[in-house]
Amino acid sequence: MLKRTFSQIRDLYRKGEASVAEVVSESFVEIKKVNQRLNVFLTTNEEQAIATALKMDDEWKKNKTVLNQPLWGMPVAYKDMFLTKGLRTTAGSKVLENYIPPYSATVVDRLEEVGMIRMGKLNQDAWAHGASGENSDYGPTKNPINEAYVPGGSSSGSAAAVAAGLVPVATGTDTGGSIRQPASFCGVVGFKPTYGRVSRYGIVAMASSLDSIGHITTCVEDAALVLEATAGEDKHDANTKGAEKYKARLEEFDLKGMKIGVPREYLEPVKNTEVRENVKQVMKMIEEVGAEVVEVSLPHTEEAISVYYIIQPAEVSSNLARYDGIRYGNKREVFGAEAKRRIMMGTYILSAGYYDAYYKTALKVRTLIKQDFDNVFEKVDLLLTPVSPTPAFKLGEKTNDPLEMYLSDVFTVTANIAGIPGISLPSGMSKNGLPLAVQLLADRNNEEKLLGAAYQVEKNLK
Amino acid sequence: MTANKMKPIIGMEVHVELDTESKMFCECSAEHFRVKPNSHICPVCTGLPGALPVPNEEAIERTIMIGLALGCQINRASKFDRKHYFYPDLPKGYQISQYDLPFCYEGKMKLSNGKEIGITRVHLEEDTGKLSHKNGVSLIDYNRSGVPLVEIVSEPDIESAAEAKEYLKLLRNTVRFLGVSDADMEKGSMRLEANISVMMDDNWPEYKVEVKNVNSFRYIELAIEYEIERQKKVLLMGKVPRQETRGWSLNGKKTVVQRVKEEAKDYRYFPEPDIPVIELSQKQVDEIETKIALLPIKVRDDLQDKGVRKQFTDKVIEDRNLAEYVLELVRMGEDKKIKADDLVSLVVNKDVDWRKLKPAEVIDEYQKKNNREYLSAEQTEEFVDRVIEENESAVSDYRKGKGNAIQFLLGQAMKLSQGKVNPELVMKLIREKLV
Numbered sequence: 001m002l003k004r005t006f007s008q009i010r011d012l013y014r015k016g017e018a019s020v021a022e023v024v025s026e027s028f029v030e031i032k033k034v035n036q037r038l039n040v041f042l043t044t045n046e047e048q049a050i051a052t053a054l055k056m057d058d059e060w061k062k063n064k065t066v067l068n069q070p071l072w073g074m075p076v077a078y079k080d081m082f083l084t085k086g087l088r089t090t091a092g093s094k095v096l097e098n099y100i101p102p103y104s105a106t107v108v109d110r111l112e113e114v115g116m117i118r119m120g121k122l123n124q125d126a127w128a129h130g131a132s133g134e135n136s137d138y139g140p141t142k143n144p145i146n147e148a149y150v151p152g153g154s155s156s157g158s159a160a161a162v163a164a165g166l167v168p169v170a171t172g173t174d175t176g177g178s179i180r181q182p183a184s185f186c187g188v189v190g191f192k193p194t195y196g197r198v199s200r201y202g203i204v205a206m207a208s209s210l211d212s213i214g215h216i217t218t219c220v221e222d223a224a225l226v227l228e229a230t231a232g233e234d235k236h237d238a239n240t241k242g243a244e245k246y247k248a249r250l251e252e253f254d255l256k257g258m259k260i261g262v263p264r265e266y267l268e269p270v271k272n273t274e275v276r277e278n279v280k281q282v283m284k285m286i287e288e289v290g291a292e293v294v295e296v297s298l299p300h301t302e303e304a305i306s307v308y309y310i311i312q313p314a315e316v317s318s319n320l321a322r323y324d325g326i327r328y329g330n331k332r333e334v335f336g337a338e339a340k341r342r343i344m345m346g347t348y349i350l351s352a353g354y355y356d357a358y359y360k361t362a363l364k365v366r367t368l369i370k371q372d373f374d375n376v377f378e379k380v381d382l383l384l385t386p387v388s389p390t391p392a393f394k395l396g397e398k399t400n401d402p403l404e405m406y407l408s409d410v411f412t413v414t415a416n417i418a419g420i421p422g423i424s425l426p427s428g429m430s431k432n433g434l435p436l437a438v439q440l441l442a443d444r445n446n447e448e449k450l451l452g453a454a455y456q457v458e459k460n461l462k
Numbered sequence: 463m464t465a466n467k468m469k470p471i472i473g474m475e476v477h478v479e480l481d482t483e484s485k486m487f488c489e490c491s492a493e494h495f496r497v498k499p500n501s502h503i504c505p506v507c508t509g510l511p512g513a514l515p516v517p518n519e520e521a522i523e524r525t526i527m528i529g530l531a532l533g534c535q536i537n538r539a540s541k542f543d544r545k546h547y548f549y550p551d552l553p554k555g556y557q558i559s560q561y562d563l564p565f566c567y568e569g570k571m572k573l574s575n576g577k578e579i580g581i582t583r584v585h586l587e588e589d590t591g592k593l594s595h596k597n598g599v600s601l602i603d604y605n606r607s608g609v610p611l612v613e614i615v616s617e618p619d620i621e622s623a624a625e626a627k628e629y630l631k632l633l634r635n636t637v638r639f640l641g642v643s644d645a646d647m648e649k650g651s652m653r654l655e656a657n658i659s660v661m662m663d664d665n666w667p668e669y670k671v672e673v674k675n676v677n678s679f680r681y682i683e684l685a686i687e688y689e690i691e692r693q694k695k696v697l698l699m700g701k702v703p704r705q706e707t708r709g710w711s712l713n714g715k716k717t718v719v720q721r722v723k724e725e726a727k728d729y730r731y732f733p734e735p736d737i738p739v740i741e742l743s744q745k746q747v748d749e750i751e752t753k754i755a756l757l758p759i760k761v762r763d764d765l766q767d768k769g770v771r772k773q774f775t776d777k778v779i780e781d782r783n784l785a786e787y788v789l790e791l792v793r794m795g796e797d798k799k800i801k802a803d804d805l806v807s808l809v810v811n812k813d814v815d816w817r818k819l820k821p822a823e824v825i826d827e828y829q830k831k832n833n834r835e836y837l838s839a840e841q842t843e844e845f846v847d848r849v850i851e852e853n854e855s856a857v858s859d860y861r862k863g864k865g866n867a868i869q870f871l872l873g874q875a876m877k878l879s880q881g882k883v884n885p886e887l888v889m890k891l892i893r894e895k896l897v
Contacts, residue, residue, distance in 0.1 A: 083512045091511070103505055105512060202505075202512040209735035238516045238737050315735060318544055321555025322509040326602070350546075350730035359732060 002030060002165035006074050006222050009168060013060065013073055020060065020073045021053040024117055027075055031120075031166050038142045040160045042080050043088045044120035049075070052117055070225045072115030077167045079158050080121040081128060081204040084108055087118070091204045092126040092154075094137040094334045095323050105202025106234045107171060107213055114229050119167055122157030127320065128173055128206040129338045130154045131181055131408050134399050137336050142395070143186060145435060149392040152182030158216045159186040169226055173203060174212045176308055177387075177412025180424035180439060183216050184387035187426045187435030189458075190216050191223040191451075194444045195419035197243050198227075199234035207315035210308075210416040220455045223423070224248035227447065246447055253452025255460075256290030260453075261380035265301035266411050272390045278428050278436045279386050285460055286384070296380060298372040301414065303365050308413040309406060310349055310362035317346025341402065366417055373418045377443040382453055384440060385411050387424045391434040411439065421447050423454045427461055468697065470690045471659045471667060472626055473618035476633055477611050478643045479589065479651035480524050485608035486588040487515030487558065494592075494605035495649055507588075507608030509553030514736050517542070521586060521610035522565065522740065524642040526750050528612055529566025529584040531636050531757055538742050540565050542586075542734040547727060550602055551591035559587035559613075561731040571616070572759060573628050574772055580617030587611050612643075618657065623686035626656060627679050631776070635758040639782045647677040654682050659703075660693040672707040673717060685710040685717050692717065761785045768792060768802040774810045784809075784816065791821040798885065800828060836884035845883055846891045849874045860896055868892055 012018040018026075028046050035041050056073055059066055066072050080090050083101040085108075090096045104112075112118060125135035133141040133156025141156040143149040144164035151160040155172030159182035162170050172179040174192040183190025191214045198213040205211060213230065217223045225248055232245035262283060270276045283293050320343055325331040335343070349358045376383065388408055398405045415422040421442050428436040440457065442450035485492050488506035505513040526536055543561035564585035570578045591607040593600055614633060620626050634652060637645045645652040655674050659667035673689060676682045689708070696703045708717040758779035765775045765788070778788045788809060792802040805828060809816045814824050836842070849871055850857055856874075860867035868889065875888045 083510075089511070096511070099511075101511070103510075200512075201514050204511045205514075236516060237514050241738065314732065318546060318556060318730075318732070321546060321548070322511070322553060324548070324550075324555060326550055327508060327553065328510070347730065350732055352728045352730075355730070355732070 002026070003162075003218050004165065004168055005217075005219050006070060006168055006225060009074060010067060010070075014067055019053075020056045020117070021050055023073070024049050024053040024075060024119070027119060027166060030164075034144075034164060034166070037147065038144055038160055038164060039123055039139050040141055040157045040164065040166060041077070041120045042090055042092070042123050042138055042157070045087055045118050046120075048087075049117050049119055056115065056117075066115065069114055071111065071229055074116050074169065075119045075167045076111055076116040077119045077122050077158070077161050077170045078108060079124050079155050079170065079172045081124065081173050081206075082108055082121075082171055083202045083204070084118060084121065087121065089121060089204075090138070091128070092124040092136045092138065093336065093339070094126075095325075095329045095332070097330060099328055101202075103202060106199040106236060107230050108202065110229050111171075111226070116229075122155070122161055122170055124156055124158070125154035125178075125338070126336050127204070127316070127339050128154040128175060128178055129316070129342055130156075131177070131405055132156070132393070132395075132398065133182070134395065135336060135338045140395060143392050145187060146392075146433060148394055149434065150185065150395055152185035152388075152392060154178040155182050155190075155216065159183050159188060159190065162186070162188045162216045162218060169215055169217045169222060171213070171215045173206065174214050174412075174416065175206045175210045176312065176409045176416055179212075179214045179216060180412050180415075180422060181388050181409070183424045184426075184437030184439075185392035185435060187429075187437070188216055188218055189220055189223055189426070190214070190424040191227070192415060192422045193227060193231065193447055194421045195416070196237075196239040197246070197421070197445070197447065198230045199237040199240050201234055201236035205319040207312040208319060209315060210312060212416060220423070220425070220451060220458045221248070221250060224250055224451045224455075227451070231447075244445075248451070249448050250452050250455040253449055253456065254290075255286060255453055255456040258291045258382065258453060259380040260286055260291050260293050261296035261376055261383045262293060263296050263298045263301065263376070263383060263385060265298055266385040269410075270386055270389055274430045275386050275388075275390065275436065279384070279438055282427050282438050282457070282461070283384065286457065289456070289460055293384070294380065296376050296383070298369075298376060298414070300365065300369045300372050304369055304414045304417060305407065305410055307362045307365045307369065307417055308409065309345075310358050311366065311417075313342040313346035314349045314359050315346070317343045317350065338402065369414060370418045373414075373420060373443070381449060382440050382442050384438060387411060387437045387439045391430045391436055415441055418444075420444050421450050423450060425454055425458055425461070466698070467663050468694055469661045470621050471618045471661050472620035472622075472686065473657045474616045474620065474626060474629060475655040475657065476614045476630065477653040477655075478528070478614065478637050478645055480521050480610040480612060481641075481643045481651075482518055482520050482524070482610055484518060486518050486521055486586070486610040487608055490608065492609045494603075494609060497605050499601075499603035499605060502605045503607070507553070508604050509555070515542075515558055515734070517737055517740070518610060523750055523753075524610075524640070525565050525584060525586040525612050526742075526747065527640050527642060527754055528614070528637060529569060530747075530751050531640055531754055532566070532569035532571060532581045532584065532614070534566035534569030534581060534584055536566055536742065536747050537563055538744070538747070539563070540740045540742070542737050543731045544734050545587075545729045545731055547729060549590070550600065551593050551607070553591065553604065553607055557587060557590065558734055558737075560585035571629060571632055572763075573625060573632070574762060574766070574775070577619075577625070579619045579625070579629050582615045582617050584612060584614050587613060618659075623683045623690070626686050627683045630654060630679060630682065631780075632758060635779050639756055639758050639785070640754065641782075647679075650677070653677070656682060656686055656689075658686060658689045658693065660690060660697055662697050669703055669705045671703060671705065673710070674707055674720065675709045681710050681712075684715070688716050756782060756786060758785065761789060764789070765792065765802065765806070768796075770803045770806050774803065774806045777810050778806065787816050787821065791824055794821050794825055795828075798825065798829075800825065804828065836887070837879060837882045839887065842879075842883045842887050843891055845875050845879050846888055846895065848878065850892070850895060857896060860892075
């Protein structure tokens with residue numbers, strides 16, 4: 001596997017050991033080798049990517065300073081929720097099987113403007129509805145670590161692509177954990193920013209008040225560098241008003257002296273001993289480095305899944321209304337079972353006579369959950385939690401019971417409900433060779449602290 | 463047997479298209495009248511995947527201007543909501559509108575007889591695309607999709623077709639005076655909807671009939687009159703008129719059923735998550751208020767107070783430039799003690815072309831018409847000399863800088879000459895002589 005960081009790729013360029021075109025072609029060779037088996041990419045962009053790479057090699061010959069841009073010459077692949085002008089975008093659904101968008105997402109433009117190369121579009125649970133990749137209308141993605149297992153979801157292709165070394169970064173969307181959970185299942189870094197920090201324009205909307213735009217990388221430094229390019233106010237997204245650009249200041253944060261809270265509501269229910277032990281090991285390591293680890297409480301955690309599965313389907317049902325097959329796309333009959341389930345649930349939740357009991361009430365509890373975090377972040381700098389109650393599960397293991405699948409979101413949905421940033425970090429391996437991971441959470445707009453601390457944790461875990 | 467007491471209960475819902483440069487939630491041009499189909503569109507107003515709405519601040523400002531002009535309260539925290547229904551001209555499957563926190567609420571409109579019609583609310587939303595049907599095929603033009611639309615809802619205080627017409631005209635004129643819309647019913651930039659019921663014996667009606675798709679004042683008046691009579695007949699038969707939507711049939715000269723409303727539609731409203739709450743400071747609202755220069759109701763009332771008859775004021779307030787002109791004319795006429803109604807009559811009856819003459823010139827015309835024969839310059843001067851001689855204290859006041867003194871002297875000259883001296887000449891002479 002060719003897992004490489006940006007820094008390693010940049011070294012190849014700087015030392016003249018490889019050209020951009022070579023790195024890109026090599027990646028496509030690897031993609032073609034594994035894609036049939038792993039089902040990671042839905043669409044590749046080989047011809048255009050190589051043409052772009054050749055142009056960049058010319059540029060590099062004339063102007064060596066381009067390498068001062070940290071993302072210059074780096075391949076990127078996009079979860080198929082991200083619209084890419086001229087390149088098929090499906091959101092993992094047959095409704096958009098042949099959809100060629102006339103415009104690109106702001107994030108796509110921003111990344112390509114700083115020299116990233118569009119490699120292709122990644123498989124996912126259709127419409128981002130899922131936590132395993134098994135809801136894709138194009139067949140599930142397999143976990144590159146062990147192909148009998150799911151890579152997690154809904155950004156299943158994104159996590160798999162980075163874990164298999166096909167690209168150094170893949171973008172994702174995280175509405176209830178869809179970046180952090182698959183990253184944890186595949187042993188890579190999954191980053192979710194504060195809601196509104198990164199523009200959602202040009203990305204298929206799942207649940208408008210919960211969707212967060214992030215990415216999966218091989219290391220924390222790369223996650224920080226990508227955020228530098230994507231973060232900041234976008235005139236096309238009213239919820240980014242006032243959003244600041246981000247400057248990676250990883251070295252400035254020291255774990256020593258930080259207070260890390262571990263919420264009891266996130267540790268006590270974990271029945272899987274390996275997951276529990278792993279979190280405890282990380283806690284111990286953090287203490288050894290000089291941080292203070294304290295137990296905290298987020299009393300409304302138990303209500304979080306209910307709140308999420310009321311607000312999210314309601315917004316989903318509304319956001320999917322535009323797919324009527326009139327201007328673009330196929331007819332609504334082609335929606336998969338999970339999409340239909342959520343459309344029905346959401347419509348019911350918003351209907352007259354039920355709106356107050358469900359949606360309005362969920363909004364109130366949402367405020368309570370937000371307040372839990374506000375209160376806790378007055379006492380601690382960051383929170384440490386597991387990402388998922390279990391490591392990756394086998395394909396087909398949870399597909400019979402959608403409700404059981406929903407419950408695996410329990411540790412990740414709260415960050416979306418409260419709008420706070422979070423990161424999933426690989427922290428070990430289970431006995432049967434599956435990745436384990438921990439999650440760090442920070443208060444809104446505290447990505448600097450979050451990434452800085454994550455950088456230290458990552459270093460110390462090596 | 464006593465006759466049943468029947469009273470029409472009418473409420474009006476009016477939509478006004480704002481004349482902004484760009485659409486409500488995107489930067490596309492809001493121009494759509496006689497524009498090539500689907501040439502002013504973008505991902506946002508065609509509901510493409512990933513598109514997001516960003517509110518047009520000018521449209522919000524104009525909505526608040528309308529609300530303030532109608533005497534409304536302004537919600538300092540307001541929001542947009544999604545209103546869901548399926549129709550091919552609604553690209554997102556929902557319309558972004560306002561549900562329970564409209565920008566403006568609780569206003570009123572005073573008719574010329576003093577009766578006040580309550581304004582329930584003024585809110586902002588986006589328009590839909592336009593369907594056209596040709597050769598068995600339906601075509602959709604999205605140029606109009608996303609154009610800002612202001613909805614003005616009245617309380618059911620209107621009791622006759624005549625009142626409805628006056629209300630609508632005042633509303634149209636107000637909007638035009640503000641310069642926020644051309645409010646042209648033929649172009650569709652002002653759309654009318656009347657909700658009509660008839661109350662029998664103080665029992666609040668359990669139904670209402672909606673009359674839509676009528677695009678002239680004359681026809682809405684006829685339609686309302688027809689509806690009232692039709693409903694009265696049904697009620698007198700002991701039945702309740704069916705709740706439905708009707709339109710006006712030109713040929714039949716009656717209202718006809720367009721759609722039967724069995725039950726209220728469930729729009730599944732919820733707050734628009736893509737747009738943050740809109741917060742307005744009192745300062746911002748005050749600033750918007752300063753942009754309101756002249757309003758037709760005020761012009762009407764001012765002129766009426768000065769004795770101008772209703773049929774004239776009705777005409778004057780249809781055009782802001784005309785209204786400004788007439789106010790200036792009447793003011794100048796006041797100085798010369800000319801009856802306002804006389805001057806306005808000249809303008810309204812087109813005896814003079816106001817666009818070609820200055821107000822002062824109109825006054826001259828008027829005076830000529832009334833054959834005002836002034837005394838000659840010598841005769842006038844004699845009177846002026848006399849007045850100056852006989853009013854020492856006024857003269858000394860004038861010399862001290864008391865401006866009113868000259869008015870007093872003029873008054874004296876008028877008195878002595880029995881009004882036959884030209885006031886302008888008198889003033890000129892006084893000033894020259896008392897230098």
